[in-house]
Amino acid sequence: MFDIGIEKFALLLVLAVIIFGPDQLPRVARQAGQTLRQLRRLAANATSDLKEGLGPEYADLDLADLNPRRFIQKHLIEDVDEPRQVERLGAGLHGRGRAPYDTEAT
Structure with missing residues (x-):
């Protein structure tokens, strides 16, 4: 803690x-x-x-799931199948690299 x-x-x-x-x-x-x-x-x-x-x-409500970071991780990142998509999603969230919906570079 x-x-x-x-x-x-x-x-x-x-x-x-x-x-x-x-x-x-x-x-x-x-x-x-x-x-x-x-x-x-x-x-x-x-x-x-x-x-x-x-x-x-x-x-079955877990109040910790309402934390914005945990909410985003649970609903956006856990749904992504490929590790490469997770990297691209993280880069898009931090303003570095291409956005996760940028399909030209794939």
Whole structure:
């Protein structure tokens, strides 16, 4: 989820000790953990309420599929059969090379 190496984690820990002090740090960490659990619970409840409100025809709805990148990948790129077409489609999306509908070069 987060790309934090050991060096960055150590730096964050030192900053937390400096800002909150060694005696207040356990209390702050406990409160942060409780807040994170509450946010996760809230998100899970919102997701289940949304699925329940949509009805049984949307029971298999995966909200991650609504991410624009994943949506494009699922509906455009997975439908392409040949690897060459995938390369051309990617080049067309990034503005490099020919567009995927350019048939003169084939």
